[in-house]
Amino acid sequence: MMEDDGEIGSVMGFSGFGKKARTFDFNAIFEQTRRTAIERSQRVLEDREREAQMEVEGESSKSVKASVQSEGTKASAAASRAQKSGSGSDDSESDSELVGPPPPPRPDAQEDDELVGPPLPPGYTGNTAVSDDEDDDDEGGTQEDDDDDPVKKIPDTHEIILQHGTKTVSALALDPSGARLVTGGYDYDVRFWDFAGMDQSLQAFRSLQPCDCHQIKSLQYSITGDVLLVVSGNAQAKVLDRDGFNVMECIKGDQYIVDMANTKGHTAMLNSGCWHPKMKEEFMTCSNDGTVRTWDVKSEKQHKSVFKPRSFQGKKVIPICCTYSRDGKLIAAGCQDGSIQIWDRNLSVHTKFHCRQAHAVGSDTSCLCFSYDGVTLASRGGDDTLKVWDIRSFRKPVNEASGLTNYFSMTDCCFSPDNKLLLTGTSVKREQGSGKLVFFDKLSFKRVYEIEVTNASVVRCLWHPKLNQVMAGTGNGLAKVYYDPVKSHRGAKLCVVKSQRKGKHAETLTQDYIITPHALPMFRDARQRSTRKQLEKDRLDPKKSHKPEPPVSGPGRGGRVAAHGGTLSSFIVKNIALDKTDDSNPREAILRHAKEASENPYWVAPAYKETQPEPVFAEESDEDEEADKEPEWKKRKI
Numbered sequence: 001m002m003e004d005d006g007e008i009g010s011v012m013g014f015s016g017f018g019k020k021a022r023t024f025d026f027n028a029i030f031e032q033t034r035r036t037a038i039e040r041s042q043r044v045l046e047d048r049e050r051e052a053q054m055e056v057e058g059e060s061s062k063s064v065k066a067s068v069q070s071e072g073t074k075a076s077a078a079a080s081r082a083q084k085s086g087s088g089s090d091d092s093e094s095d096s097e098l099v100g101p102p103p104p105p106r107p108d109a110q111e112d113d114e115l116v117g118p119p120l121p122p123g124y125t126g127n128t129a130v131s132d133d134e135d136d137d138d139e140g141g142t143q144e145d146d147d148d149d150p151v152k153k154i155p156d157t158h159e160i161i162l163q164h165g166t167k168t169v170s171a172l173a174l175d176p177s178g179a180r181l182v183t184g185g186y187d188y189d190v191r192f193w194d195f196a197g198m199d200q201s202l203q204a205f206r207s208l209q210p211c212d213c214h215q216i217k218s219l220q221y222s223i224t225g226d227v228l229l230v231v232s233g234n235a236q237a238k239v240l241d242r243d244g245f246n247v248m249e250c251i252k253g254d255q256y257i258v259d260m261a262n263t264k265g266h267t268a269m270l271n272s273g274c275w276h277p278k279m280k281e282e283f284m285t286c287s288n289d290g291t292v293r294t295w296d297v298k299s300e301k302q303h304k305s306v307f308k309p310r311s312f313q314g315k316k317v318i319p320i321c322c323t324y325s326r327d328g329k330l331i332a333a334g335c336q337d338g339s340i341q342i343w344d345r346n347l348s349v350h351t352k353f354h355c356r357q358a359h360a361v362g363s364d365t366s367c368l369c370f371s372y373d374g375v376t377l378a379s380r381g382g383d384d385t386l387k388v389w390d391i392r393s394f395r396k397p398v399n400e401a402s403g404l405t406n407y408f409s410m411t412d413c414c415f416s417p418d419n420k421l422l423l424t425g426t427s428v429k430r431e432q433g434s435g436k437l438v439f440f441d442k443l444s445f446k447r448v449y450e451i452e453v454t455n456a457s458v459v460r461c462l463w464h465p466k467l468n469q470v471m472a473g474t475g476n477g478l479a480k481v482y483y484d485p486v487k488s489h490r491g492a493k494l495c496v497v498k499s500q501r502k503g504k505h506a507e508t509l510t511q512d513y514i515i516t517p518h519a520l521p522m523f524r525d526a527r528q529r530s531t532r533k534q535l536e537k538d539r540l541d542p543k544k545s546h547k548p549e550p551p552v553s554g555p556g557r558g559g560r561v562a563a564h565g566g567t568l569s570s571f572i573v574k575n576i577a578l579d580k581t582d583d584s585n586p587r588e589a590i591l592r593h594a595k596e597a598s599e600n601p602y603w604v605a606p607a608y609k610e611t612q613p614e615p616v617f618a619e620e621s622d623e624d625e626e627a628d629k630e631p632e633w634k635k636r637k638i
Helices: 002-012 026-057 061-085 109-115 128-148 531-540 568-577 586-590 594-599 622-629
Strands: 158-163 169-174 180-185 190-194 206-208 216-221 227-232 238-241 246-249 270-275 282-287 292-296 305-307 319-324 330-335 340-344 353-355 367-370 376-380 385-390 399-402 413-415 421-425 435-441 447-454 458-464 469-474 478-483
Touching: 169 458, 169 469, 169 478, 180 216, 180 469, 180 478, 216 270, 227 270, 282 319, 292 330, 319 367, 330 367, 367 413, 376 413, 385 421, 413 458, 421 458, 435 458, 435 469, 447 469, 447 478
Parallel strands: 169 216, 270 319
Antiparallel strands: 158 478, 169 180, 180 190, 190 206, 216 227, 227 238, 238 246, 270 282, 282 292, 292 305, 319 330, 330 340, 340 353, 367 376, 376 385, 385 399, 413 421, 421 435, 435 447, 458 469, 469 478
């Protein structure tokens, strides 16, 4: 075969097919390795016995370790020499001459690391890296403990204040992405706040009054965030787009029809409303006409279905709040008689769950909220209580908290994103304390945390699951946003880092510039290059830059009349007609200068001296004298 290879190589013009591949005698390698391992194990056992004897005799452990380590090093060197001797004659060749795959790794490499050196002392964990790992495990354990404590997840280290107005913020809504906040209040305004577009001045980019002079009761974005439901004090709910333009308005029903199921819409003031959590085109409203109605955005001329709450006697009951379950299959309403009534969305006649005395009779149940598990319901009552219910056992509440003052019919309650805490607000009278955000543990229902918001009632509260930020609407026109720079995401963090933009002064022309292209150069006005230069020229002009005179105070000076006498008539009335000098005889007061004028005429008499006739006065007769002597009672007309 080798001769054939030589002949083929000579024919093709080369001497051979390459260098010879390395060969390994694996049996010899394994045998040598086995012997080395046995010798090393025996040596380790001898070292351990020797160390025990040294400890008994009281010798220093340092010398023992040094001697054993030196012997271990020699053993490793001997093992490496034995390995080299058994690897064959071709081991002397360089790595560049190798052909084929590399040799397999030594099977005793791991054993060398474990067996070389003295035995490990008791309690030794290996090296410092292991202890660091244990420290990391401890830190991880503490972090897990922090994660288990829901109070430490409350984002309240920082806050921003949005000034909605001066009246109560009665509605609060965030779109699903958390980019835009909407506030509504008793001042009829709806304000739009864009976190990404705001700076540190925290100004709303749009304000409007969509329902004229009706208080805003509720605001909510749809599940897609493209439209906004506005519920106000009138009978017609509105749907706006993201920029505040009208999309649809619900129709008003006929108020003269007795059966509210036969009308196309509400006939009285609305109380609340919300969107379906799964269907983006369906929403629900409740009204003082005693009905809860569902609507479709595409058909504004008539509602989809009607739910009529009824009391124990079958009479009409006014629903104050309404909501969908998390899956959208149930509809719940909190009524004015303190009851909570829940229907199947597809069966609008009879209730599926009904609690007659959930709250005090005559108190307004201001909020209903389903938890994320779908079976727990939280209710905020007008009787200053907060209750948690299990709808599968709806006769009595699972937990109850009292002493939570509530003065508003739209006070909120909501669950935390991890479904472990329950949040609500408290009301206070004016200048009699501070409104608070109160946090309860869902299972034990203990009051675990409080946040003092402001010296007014906390009406609305919202905990956005995506931003992990808490919003609160207050009774003095503020909307506060609480966040944590580490635990929260986007939202308020976007606008607090932006510096306030300086207002740009609008440059306007000081005078109209008339362009006359064919005028001669001597009649052509110089073209204005910039407004700033023209303003500088006007400043140098004494006429244009003349400072206006301030208003006159006092009696007046320099021919100018004071503020109380702006006209000649007012000046005469002030200084002449209203003269307070007391003259006993008005005739003498009028003619007191007549003698001087007749003796020394200066103004009027010389002008009319030639043409003025001499005055002729009537002479008094005896009859006139007798008439003057008549008694007073005869002169009176009876």
